Amino acid sequence: MGILDALKGIFSGSGSSGSGESSAGFFFYVRCPSGHPIRVWVNRSSDLVQDFEGDTIGGYMLTKHIVCPRCYKKTRAEIRYDRGFRETSREIDNGRFIDASEYEAATGGSASPGA
Numbered sequence: 001m002g003i004l005d006a007l008k009g010i011f012s013g014s015g016s017s018g019s020g021e022s023s024a025g026f027f028f029y030v031r032c033p034s035g036h037p038i039r040v041w042v043n044r045s046s047d048l049v050q051d052f053e054g055d056t057i058g059g060y061m062l063t064k065h066i067v068c069p070r071c072y073k074k075t076r077a078e079i080r081y082d083r084g085f086r087e088t089s090r091e092i093d094n095g096r097f098i099d100a101s102e103y104e105a106a107t108g109g110s111a112s113p114g115a
């Protein structure tokens, strides 16, 4: 029993809130063609596709088709990463990339309620 309680403490205290970045994935932010701010979750294990250079992994590629929840316009974002998950390039069709602070300013800072 004591061990289980200790494990529960570890999991519940692992900080699921915060910067929005974890080992499971991370967020990026875009504006749709109409200018609405959208936060997009990237799941590292399901959204990142290995980008092979010959027989070795040269990096990862992320392609996201985003539908704006407000105006339903579509945006397509493509981001490439190297093997260390450092971003190497990004492209977007329709809309544009923004950063977290611009998203929070545009949404009234409600991106992380609570605290």
Ligand SMILES: [Zn+2]
Residues within 6 Å of the ligand: 032, 033, 034, 035, 036, 068, 069, 070, 071, 072, 073
């Ligand atoms: Zn929109």
